[in-house]
Amino acid sequence: MNKLKVLITREEIERKVAELADELRRDYQDKYPLLIGALKGSFVFMSDLIRKLDIPVEIDFVRLSSYSAGKEPSDKIKQVHGVKTSIRGRIKGRHVLVIEDIVDSGLTTRFLLDRLGRRKPASLKLCTMFDKPSRRVTEVPIDYRGFTVPDVFVIGYGLDLDEKFRHLPDLCVLEDQE
Numbered sequence: 478m479n480k481l482k483v484l485i486t487r488e489e490i491e492r493k494v495a496e497l498a499d500e501l502r503r504d505y506q507d508k509y510p511l512l513i514g515a516l517k518g519s520f521v522f523m524s525d526l527i528r529k530l531d532i533p534v535e536i537d538f539v540r541l542s543s544y545s546a547g548k549e550p551s552d553k554i555k556q557v558h559g560v561k562t563s564i565r566g567r568i569k570g571r572h573v574l575v576i577e578d579i580v581d582s583g584l585t586t587r588f589l590l591d592r593l594g595r596r597k598p599a600s601l602k603l604c605t606m607f608d609k610p611s612r613r614v615t616e617v618p619i620d621y622r623g624f625t626v627p628d629v630f631v632i633g634y635g636l637d638l639d640e641k642f643r644h645l646p647d648l649c650v651l652e653d654q655e
């Protein structure tokens with residue numbers, strides 16, 4: 478059995494979501510933004526955020542896969558579902574806000590931002606709940622950030638290890654990492 482250690486509590490997460498929502502509400506009040514969540518990890522953050530935001534938004538999701546299972550990132554990213562299909566044609570002229578669970582190497586987010594940028598949105602910004610800057614290999618402009626986390630593999634609040642642990646309300650690490 479893995480022992481879990483809480484890194485960021487559900488209460489801290491809840492307060493941070495409210496702060497981010499306040500900021501986003503000010504910036505997007507009359508813009509009817511299109512929020513695009515990167516699956517699967519962002520679904521918990523997305524659902525908390527839009528309820529705290531309390532302004533009209535459109536949401537959609539893309540699913541990107543970095544080919545690798547487990548903990549190691551890969552630079553071979555492919556799009557499994559999203560911009561080419563369901564979202565196509567609905568980006569031009571829109572205020573697009575990408576919602577990420579975590580920016581780690583930055584490769585997945587960079588890939589997504591580049592794709593979306595080519596579709597001529599009125600604006601394109603990034604909101605991530607967690608940021609792990611120590612692992613970055615490509616530059617990613619983060620407009621709205623929840624928490625900066627250290628170089629450990631985190632789980633919970635939507636984030637998995639081999640599809641487990643997404644349901645945990647706190648952000649955790651597995652004890653044996655320390």
Ligand code: 5GP
Nearest residue numbers: 518550580581582583584585630631636637
């Ligand atoms: P990237 O390395 O491209 O920035 O991150 C790609 C994806 O890897 C993230 O969207 C996330 O799903 C996953 N990832 C990166 N770091 C972590 C981590 O610490 N924990 C978990 N569970 N997933 C991570």
